[in-house]
Amino acid sequence: MNTSTTAGEKKMYKVKIRTEQKTYPVYLGQKALDSTGQLISAILPPCTALVVSDKNVAAHYGEKCLKSLRDKSFEPFLEVLEGGEKEKSLSSAAALYSRALEAGMDRSSVIIALGGGVIGDLAGFVAATYLRGVPYVQLPTTLLAMVDSSVGGKVAVNHPLGKNLIGAFYQPTLVVADGSTLHTLPEREFNAGLAELIKYGIIWDKKLFERLELSLSNNKNTTPKKHFLEMNCSRLLKHIVSAVIIKGKIVSQDEREKDLRRILNFGHTFGHALEAGTGFHYYLHGEAVACGMAMAARLAALLGILDPLFVQRIIALLKCLHVPPPPLELNRDTVIEALFYDKKKEGKELVFILPVSLGKTTVCKTPPAPLIERVIEEYLGGELI
Ligand SMILES: NC(=O)c1ccc[n+]([C@@H]2O[C@H](COP(=O)([O-])OP(=O)(O)OC[C@H]3O[C@@H](n4cnc5c(N)ncnc54)[C@H](O)[C@@H]3O)[C@@H](O)[C@H]2O)c1
CATH class of the missing domain: 3.40.50.1970 (Rossmann fold)
Incomplete structure (x- = not known):
């Protein structure tokens, strides 16, 4: 590279x-x-x-x-x-x-x-x-x-x-x-892309996460798109370059997603269930991933593998993306049913990529069902993002 x-x-x-x-x-x-x-x-x-x-x-x-x-x-x-x-x-x-x-x-x-x-x-x-x-x-x-x-x-x-x-x-x-x-690019699409950028910070690069925190959390008077494109174009380009370098490092080690590349699915297990549970009509892909990342971080905290302070920071950053709230008609059982149809499911196991600190993740297979249900309920109750 x-x-x-x-x-x-x-x-x-x-x-x-x-x-x-x-x-x-x-x-x-x-x-x-x-x-x-x-x-x-x-x-x-x-x-x-x-x-x-x-x-x-x-x-x-x-x-x-x-x-x-x-x-x-x-x-x-x-x-x-x-x-x-x-x-x-x-x-x-x-x-x-x-x-x-x-x-x-x-x-x-x-x-x-x-x-x-x-x-x-x-x-x-x-x-x-x-x-x-x-x-x-x-x-x-x-x-x-x-x-x-x-x-x-x-x-x-x-x-x-x-x-x-x-x-x-x-x-x-x-x-x-x-x-x-x-x-x-419409603002909503821009924010959905930022979710994937934040993902690299959480799974791989603490410094990228902190740079995004500095840019977004401290500039609440403007939108992320305005902040980056009107004032900080060159900074955004550098963030994009950082993401491409990280993705390159990951795919060069595991082109066919047998192992390491699976970390790119962080946020996708819950996210995909939200997309599927709403018939793929409600969320943009990046928005669903943003919600999924907040949910995965919360699950990691409930499992005791992630410091709750990091969960707060992750959620605070994701909130800057103004993801739409969960639709009223979406309920816990629909999300759970959709989770089990996830194609990343290995055999009968449900696989989650969970953060253990900023920049590091672990693979968690079939965490306890009551914890998954609790996270879904917290999300649907508007307590997470
Ligand atoms: N292959 C992979 O590794 C990978 C990874 C993540 C996501 N995906 C896939 O990517 C898809 C989502 O991609 P997306 O979010 O880019 O959506 P998209 O391609 O649908 O584009 C989003 C919208 O923005 C418009 N648009 C695009 N560029 C624009 C521009 N510069 N100015 C104005 N309008 C513009 C498009 O017309 C579209 O309406 C999903 O199907 C997802 O599965 C693939």
């Missing part, structure tokens, strides 16, 4: 991700999207490029991306999808296969994901399976995609029986994250 910056106006960070499957660079900078064509052409020869995006992102950045590719002699064509979680489906993938075939794309062509985690997961899945695998590039435009989904090669579509059930580990050829695209 290394990071480097180039001097001058267009300061760009470069993080190298090394996995068994592939070593690839992640570039991060303001206006990095303008350099997409140049950065891809350093790795791939000019070719046909299927650019997949959704209507919100394409309206802002589609043309910019196409121009940058054409300037370097690529032959791009843009496929604009409606967007949203429903897009992560086999039928959306099938439509993209058809477009790629009609355009005569072969194994030397490239697929480019311009958007958030939905577009990245879907386009990555199509790249992993079209002609048994073609190169793909991630151009993440949400904070969540920049700090998490665009790096590490997990690509998937959903099945009616659950999220991300049909997929692969398939690493991108290149990732280019342009921090300036976050200006158009």
